[in-house]
Amino acid sequence: MSDKSAVIKRLPSLGLLLLFIFFVPASFFGQHEEEVHLMTGEEHQKVEEEEFKAGEMIIEHITDAYEWHLITVGDHHYSIYLPVILYDEGAWHVFMSSKFHHEHDNYKGYFISKNDMNAGKIVKLDSDGNEIRPTLDISFTKNVLAIFMVMILMIAVFVSIAKSYQKRRDHAPKGLQSFMEPLILFIRDDVAKASIGEKRYEKYVPFLLTIFFFILFNNLLGIVPFFPGGANITGNIGVTGVLAVFTFIITTVSGNKNYWTHIINAPGVPWWLKIPVPLMPIVEIMGVFTKPFVLMVRLFANISAGHIIILGFISLIFIFGKMSLGLGYGVSVVSVGFSIFMDFLELLVAFIQAYVFTLLSALYFGMATEETHH
Amino acid sequence: MSLINPGFGLVIWMTIAFLVVLFVLKKYAWKPIMNALKEREDSIEEALRAADRAKEEMKEMKLDNEKLLREAKDERDAILREARKVKDKIIEEAKEQAGKEASNIVESAKERIENEKKAALTEIKNTIAVYSIKISEKVLREELKDKKKQEEYIQRLLKETSLN
Numbered sequence: 001m002s003d004k005s006a007v008i009k010r011l012p013s014l015g016l017l018l019l020f021i022f023f024v025p026a027s028f029f030g031q032h033e034e035e036v037h038l039m040t041g042e043e044h045q046k047v048e049e050e051e052f053k054a055g056e057m058i059i060e061h062i063t064d065a066y067e068w069h070l071i072t073v074g075d076h077h078y079s080i081y082l083p084v085i086l087y088d089e090g091a092w093h094v095f096m097s098s099k100f101h102h103e104h105d106n107y108k109g110y111f112i113s114k115n116d117m118n119a120g121k122i123v124k125l126d127s128d129g130n131e132i133r134p135t136l137d138i139s140f141t142k143n144v145l146a147i148f149m150v151m152i153l154m155i156a157v158f159v160s161i162a163k164s165y166q167k168r169r170d171h172a173p174k175g176l177q178s179f180m181e182p183l184i185l186f187i188r189d190d191v192a193k194a195s196i197g198e199k200r201y202e203k204y205v206p207f208l209l210t211i212f213f214f215i216l217f218n219n220l221l222g223i224v225p226f227f228p229g230g231a232n233i234t235g236n237i238g239v240t241g242v243l244a245v246f247t248f249i250i251t252t253v254s255g256n257k258n259y260w261t262h263i264i265n266a267p268g269v270p271w272w273l274k275i276p277v278p279l280m281p282i283v284e285i286m287g288v289f290t291k292p293f294v295l296m297v298r299l300f301a302n303i304s305a306g307h308i309i310i311l312g313f314i315s316l317i318f319i320f321g322k323m324s325l326g327l328g329y330g331v332s333v334v335s336v337g338f339s340i341f342m343d344f345l346e347l348l349v350a351f352i353q354a355y356v357f358t359l360l361s362a363l364y365f366g367m368a369t370e371e372t373h374h
Numbered sequence: 375m376s377l378i379n380p381g382f383g384l385v386i387w388m389t390i391a392f393l394v395v396l397f398v399l400k401k402y403a404w405k406p407i408m409n410a411l412k413e414r415e416d417s418i419e420e421a422l423r424a425a426d427r428a429k430e431e432m433k434e435m436k437l438d439n440e441k442l443l444r445e446a447k448d449e450r451d452a453i454l455r456e457a458r459k460v461k462d463k464i465i466e467e468a469k470e471q472a473g474k475e476a477s478n479i480v481e482s483a484k485e486r487i488e489n490e491k492k493a494a495l496t497e498i499k500n501t502i503a504v505y506s507i508k509i510s511e512k513v514l515r516e517e518l519k520d521k522k523k524q525e526e527y528i529q530r531l532l533k534e535t536s537l538n
């Protein structure tokens with residue numbers, strides 16, 4: 001009996017190990033690809049401006065784009081061009097991003113900004129020569145495509161798992177099912193049940209599972225540097241913001257009387273903290289908003305930082321290579337070594353951040369639905 | 375800092391995509407998976423409980439068996455004891471019977487011998503009496519051959535008789 005439970009407890013770590021083994025070759029290969037890609041990119045840039053700007057390159061790689069750059073062979077870029085959808089001055093403008101010719105041309109006055117705040121986004125010049133954004137830019141960008149691909153992947157994976165659950169009723173899990181089951185059980189038992197409580201957790205499990213696997217899949221795909229990975233979704237503040245807003249909405253909607261009482265008139269707090277200056281209520285109300293804000297920033301910052309560090313290491317090769325070819329080769333060994341190390345760290349971070357986001361969301365739901373225990 | 379400038383379009387698309395996936399997965403994945411997991415857990419729980427029950431029953435059955443065995447043993451012992459007693463009794467009776475029979479036989483033999491003896495003695499007596507009579511007849515005949523002697527004898531006999 002004790003042996004059996006020990007095996008069951010060991011299962012999640014076994015799954016984790018498997019994931020490491022599974023993804024290591026991919027990220028290894030990816031590293032190599034990245035190098036090739038950067039080298040050709042660098043050559044391309046050398047022709048143009050004879051300069052390699054690491055900062056620009058990094059930002060370009062971790063922000064959204066209107067095309068999905070696949071590879072550059074010689075002077076030729078291969079990209080997936082995506083539709084640009086703009087609403088500006090009372091009219092819709094829909095065209096393919098190929099019209100920009102890799103960010104070099106403008107089309108109907110619209111072009112891709114290279115300036116600080118709007119870098120990488122479509123802008124146009126106003127009468128004073130300032131860059132302004134169109135009224136509405138709902139272009140189907142690289143990140144949108146990546147999100148849709150991940151969503152389709154998630155639906156495919158989990159619907160098929162659900163089918164195998166139905167097919168193999170009351171039997172031990174098998175294949176993909178047994179790979180995902182520890183994670184699903186972990187979210188259900190150790191996150192939802194533990195944070196929200198035995199009685200009310202069931203309602204929140206679908207949302208928690210969805211955000212956990214959405215973040216996890218995107219984090220893992222974000223480490224793979226070539227198509228269909230490489231889009232920095234969970235390192236995009238818009239995406240993490242949407243997830244945080246969902247958590248905020250669910251928390252607020254499911255907040256019971258006890259929750260609001262604690263915010264507006266927290267019991268057990270000295271009266272002079274509430275009257276005449278409502279210090280505690282102000283802090284508590286701020287807390288309601290800072291919680292999802294912190295959720296948004298934490299995920300965004302963690303994932304982006306990891307990508308920036310890896311890209312930084314890779315950039316070092318070209319910065320030193322510019323000084324002398326030999327130095328470039330010498331540094332490449334160290335850089336690639338560090339990048340591999342970072343990739344492993346990123347794998348860990350991928351799981352940790354998905355877990356943390358889900359756990360904190362669950363804790364907020366738990367706080368919102370907690371019954372009085374005074 | 376375009377990094378912290380969220381694209382509005384992306385936010386819209388993300389919201390739509392996330393809602394769609396949330397509802398699709400909720401309906402077609404999480405619900406059946408959760409139900410199946412719960413069902414399986416219940417069935418495992420049930421199986422474990424059944425195993426426990428079976429164990430308990432087994433224990434009881436074992437106890438019952440032992441009790442039955444013990445009873446059977448006791449019964450067997452009792453039967454054996456009984457049988458032994460019966461056997462002893464039969465032997466005893468047989469012995470007694472045999473003794474009695476033997477003594478009967480001896481008795482009857484003795485009786486017969488006695489009878490035979492008596493018969494023989496009687497016969498001997500009879501024979502002796504016959505011979506005595508014959509001898510006495512002959513003696514008397516010899517004695518009473520003359521008249522005088524006869525009368526003398528009668529006289530004596532009478533005398534003796536009257537005396538009586």
